[in-house]
Amino acid sequence: MADQWQNFLGNLGTWRGSFTGLGPDGQEQDSTPSILSLTSDPGEERLVHFRLRRFADQACSGEPLHDLQQDYRSLGRQVVFFDSGTFCKGSLQIAPGSSFGAEFGFIHADRRHRLVQLHNADGHFDKLVLIREFREGSAAVEEPMLTPAALSGSWCGTASTINADWPEPELDTCQFEIQTNSNGALNIRETFSQTGQTSAGDDSHMTWMADGGYHRTPFTVSHRESFCVEAGWLVGGTRLERLIRRYDRTGAWLSATQIIATRA
Secondary structure, eight states, rough: OOHHHHHHGOOOOEEEEEEEETTOOOEEEEEEEEEEEEETTTTTOOOOOEEEEEEETTTSSSOSSSSEEHHHHHHHHEEOTTSSSOOOEEEBOOOOOOOOOEEEEEEEEEEEEEEEEEEEEESSSEEEEEEEETTOOOOOOOOOOOOOHOOOOOEEEEEEEEETTEEEEEEEEEEEEEEOTTTTTTTEEEEEEETEEEEEEEEEEEEOTTEEEEEEEEEEETTSSOOOEEEEEEEEETTTEEEEEEEEEBEEEEEEEEEEEEEE
């Protein structure tokens, strides 16, 4: 089983894409093209150079509007990487008067689908940033806009959970049934082979997005109540990947789960 650093290296490469701001209603607000590169250093085994440039024009020509560079030699507790290279990160603790955020980073073949969610200092859901990325030089294409009908039905797959106090993933198999109501809300009934059956209700705020993505979150998050946030990415109409980040009733980060499933 690969360690966190090895899983992180699955994201190496140059990725061309865009950052698109979405309001609470899912409507696009703004978008800027981007080039992100993650390169290993030939002279130092555990060193990765990160560079993110965002541009004013689609051709990504001229000087970038923003140019962020950073070196990584280690990974913080707030981020976890799974065997596929997919990752999830976010606030470690909800605190009164502080904003809450989380990022979901999916990777499959020559595509990355990332999503950043933000809640304001009052805990209310504020906005999303959808990041669609394609490996430079590949023929990868964008997935269709996700619809409730595309997710409805039975799914089965594997689950990997990393707890806040133990970095080794707990592996399980799962089956789940997805139903959507007339408002587009999601109801998921799950069965995990080792932990038994759980049920996820449909009272969260649901956003259906371009590039086969969805996101759901409570309208308000609090340090006095347990909650979870989730994002999913449907690839090719048959491969569904879900990321779930859980917080306990004190607002502390509890665990993150990756589920990779196909239709049952």
